[in-house]
Amino acid sequence: MAREGEYIFQRRSEYIEQLVPVFQQFYDRIAQEQEKVELRYVSHCQRGPLLEQLVSQRYKDKAVGFYEKLSQFFSSASDFFSQVKALFGK
16 A cells, blocks of 8 residues: 555656646736745645555544544445445445
C-alpha cells in the first residue's frame, strides 16, 4: 500500500506543478493582477518514505481511536451498500 501511496503522491505533485501557472493566470484575472496566490500540495510523504510515516503514526491513530472509527465507517458503509443493492435488485 505504501508503494502505491508514494506513486499517487508523485503524480499529484507533478499535477500541481502543471496546475500552478494556469491557476495563477485565472487568479490574476480575478484579482486584476494586484495579488499573488500560492498553491501547494502538502502530504505526509514530504516527511519521508510513506511506509515509515504510516508505521510512526500508528500509535497516534490507536490513541485517538482511529481504527475503531474506521471499522464503524466501513460497517455502516457496508450496510448502506447492502440496502442500495437490495433496493435496486443488484
